[in-house]
Amino acid sequence: MNGISSWLRQFSARLGAGLRSFMAGRYGTDKLNMVILSAGLVASLLSMWISAPGWNLLFFALSYALMIWAIFRSLSRNTYRRYQENRKFLQFFFRLKDRDNRYFDCPKCRQVVRVPRGKGKIAITCPKCKEKFIRKT
Numbered sequence: 001m002n003g004i005s006s007w008l009r010q011f012s013a014r015l016g017a018g019l020r021s022f023m024a025g026r027y028g029t030d031k032l033n034m035v036i037l038s039a040g041l042v043a044s045l046l047s048m049w050i051s052a053p054g055w056n057l058l059f060f061a062l063s064y065a066l067m068i069w070a071i072f073r074s075l076s077r078n079t080y081r082r083y084q085e086n087r088k089f090l091q092f093f094f095r096l097k098d099r100d101n102r103y104f105d106c107p108k109c110r111q112v113v114r115v116p117r118g119k120g121k122i123a124i125t126c127p128k129c130k131e132k133f134i135r136k137t
Contacts, residue, residue, distance in 0.1 A: 026075050027082040032089045033070050040066030102137050 040063045047059035076082050095103055101114045106126040113124055119137045126133075 025077055025079075027073060027077070027079045029074050030082070030086045032086045033073050035089075036066050036070040036073070040064075040070065102135075104133075104135050106131055107133055 043059045043063035043066060047056050047063060050056050050059060073082055073085075100117060102117050104113050104115065104124060105111070106113055106129060108131040109126060109129040111126050111128040113126055115122065115124055115135070115137055117137050121134055121136050123132055123134050125131070
């Protein structure tokens, strides 16, 4: 019995080291990956529950496409690109949740400017290039 347990410990240690070595330099997972995987799971469940053949096939293919995309993102070595995708997703998601402010792009330098909602037409000054523009909040 002792021989089997020591063999299992050594095997799991080698497997863990191999997995760590394989994942070295790869991106891993983040919030966007979790949302993509969740959407893939929902699409997979919908494909099981819907009995119409066309919709069933559509959700089935969509679930596989989303899950393959999530795996591709996790195993990608282009970490900067994956980080930027996640950052843009989180910024977009935060803007949806932000009920107190509106976001505008400066027409000159494209800097994002946050202004309070409900103030009517206001003159906005870009903090980066000092361009003034008028928007309704």
